[in-house]
Amino acid sequence: MPNIKCSVTECEYNSNVKCDAPMIQVEHNGVPQSKNSDQTKCETFKPKG
Numbered sequence: 007m008p009n010i011k012c013s014v015t016e017c018e019y020n021s022n023v024k025c026d027a028p029m030i031q032v033e034h035n036g037v038p039q040s041k042n043s044d045q046t047k048c049e050t051f052k053p054k055g
């Protein structure tokens with residue numbers, strides 16, 4: 007897994023502002039084709055706890 011910086015520290019997989027998951031899945035965010043990063047989302051996000 008390459009280094010992935012992620013500021014979503016409330017995610018279970020976040021460790022020191024980096025993603026520690028063995029893999030992540032990124033998907034379109036409510037659109038059929040993304041035109042900018044806002045139109046993508048990390049599907050692997052899981053709340054801590």
Ligand code: SF4
Binds near residue numbers: 013019025052
């Ligand atoms: S799973 Fe997604 S949201 Fe969670 S730390 Fe990794 S990149 Fe960030």
